[in-house]
Amino acid sequence: HGHRLPVDFSALVQECLALARTRYRLPAEALTYRESPAQGEGRRVLGDEDELRAVVSNLVDNAIKYSGPEVQVAVELDQTDQTTIALRVRDKGTGISPGERKRIFKRFYRIPGATRVKGTGLGLFIVRSVVARYNGRVFVESEGLGRGSVFTVELPMVAPR
Numbered sequence: 001h002g003h004r005l006p007v008d009f010s011a012l013v014q015e016c017l018a019l020a021r022t023r024y025r026l027p028a029e030a031l032t033y034r035e036s037p038a039q040g041e042g043r044r045v046l047g048d049e050d051e052l053r054a055v056v057s058n059l060v061d062n063a064i065k066y067s068g069p070e071v072q073v074a075v076e077l078d079q080t081d082q083t084t085i086a087l088r089v090r091d092k093g094t095g096i097s098p099g100e101r102k103r104i105f106k107r108f109y110r111i112p113g114a115t116r117v118k119g120t121g122l123g124l125f126i127v128r129s130v131v132a133r134y135n136g137r138v139f140v141e142s143e144g145l146g147r148g149s150v151f152t153v154e155l156p157m158v159a160p161r
Contacts, residue, residue, distance in 0.1 A: 006044040006158045007052055009085060010035060010077055016056040017075060024064050026071055031064070035077035043077065043085050044158040051130045056087065058123035059151050063091035066149075085157045092148040101140055131155065 014033060021031050035043075045052060063073040076088040096104065105128040131138045134155055142149035 004046050004048055007047050007049050009043045009045045009052065009087075009155070009157075012049065012052055013056050013075065013077055013087060016053060016060060020057070020060045020064065024071070026064070030071040031060070031073050031075070033075045033077075036079060043079070045085065045134070045155050046158050047134055047155075051133075055127050055130050055153060058127050059087070059089040059153070062123055063089050063093065063149075063151070066093040067091050068093055079157070080154060083156055083159070084154050087153045087155075088150055089152075090148065090150045095145045095147040096140060096142040096149050097145055101142065104140065105138070127153070 017031055017033055020026070021028070060073065060075065064071055067073065070092075072092045074088075074090045076086075076090070078086045078088065080086045105124045128138055131153055136153060136155040138151065138153045140149055140151050
């Protein structure tokens with residue numbers, strides 16, 4: 001595992017989104033970003049840039065892949081309190097039934113019947129593993145099939161000096 005340094009999480013998230021827009025040839029409005037105003041000196045997370053990038057990219061890739069023909073993914077960065085930053089990735093895609101929500105973070109698990117989704121089934125497993133090592137948490141909310149889903153990652157922030 002790489003060295004942990006303070007990473008500007010806001011910049012990293014926006015960089016991942018720019019790459020995803022290019023990779024999937026999405027119009028700007030298909031993948032939107034907003035963040036609540038920063039308090040103090042920005043949103044820094046102590047971590048390894050590549051690992052953090054893997055977390056963000058996997059969540060964004062999944063949201064796009066499960067969106068169906070009309071991609072509408074909204075990414076939000078929010079400070080939940082003085083010490084925690086939350087990244088929310090919201091899609092209007094296939095949604096996840098309550099029974100699947102427990103299983104999707106397991107290794108190689110793939111949602112049955114997911115359309116045009118290629119992949120190893122490792123994406124969310126990687127997300128969960130990295131987030132756990134960083135003493136963060138990850139969870140998913142969905143109002144059910146066809147209603148889209150919201151993945152939230154909460155990570156401890158570097159305390160402002």
